[in-house]
Amino acid sequence: MIKIITSLITNDKPGIIEQLAKIVTHHNGNWEASNFSQLAGKFAGVVEISVAEEQQTQLITALQQLQQADFIIDIATSSLSNEQAKTSHIIEVTGNDRNGIIKDVSSVLAKNNINVLKLSSETSPAPNWGGNLFKAIIEIQASDTNAIDAAIDGLESITDDLIVDITLL
Structure with missing residues (x-):
């Protein structure tokens, strides 16, 4: 096939x-x-x-x-079949929207050798903040948990209003 x-x-x-x-x-x-x-x-x-x-x-x-x-x-x-089943994780990133946020998030993941399997992002009005709220749901695979921990630390250091949650699948 x-x-x-x-x-x-x-x-x-x-x-x-x-x-x-x-x-x-x-x-x-x-x-x-x-x-x-x-x-x-x-x-x-x-x-x-x-x-x-x-x-x-x-x-x-x-x-x-x-x-x-x-x-x-x-x-x-x-001619490759689907990726072998590996453990994947879901990272949810939420914060105030700004130019370059996807660049910053993807840069942190790349620096930690994390493979992005799927990325979905959107912005929506944040009435209490007077701007837009950014939200991304990212399915990832990583070689080890240390890389994931380092990536979470890196994501949280992008800005002080960024919230990062991770789920093991």
Whole structure:
């Protein structure tokens, strides 16, 4: 089996997932994982598809044809299976929003050799503070607990209003 990772951006409208799913099904692909969001009037996301090697070229060609329908498509392939099951952790980071907060958070994780498996972030009004509240949920893997402890210390030192919680999965 070949893994095809496809990212896309297009104008938001009903039926985008269905259109993509029909292509995958028509070429005997298996939709394994995805993450999609509507962002600023655009629909963006990524999907992992597994497909038999003999169907790979036809599926990729069909996905690329979406570019004619105003999709921005990027496709990567891999013969690797899903990551072996490893212990992962969830880190929740909450604090006042400011420019560069994602850069600072990701820098601390990288310096501690922590792999980001999934990152979801958002800002929302913080009425009591008069600004926006930043929140990120980050699924990570680390080589050892010392790296995680060091990362938490590093995250908490970014600013005094940042709250960091961690959950073992």
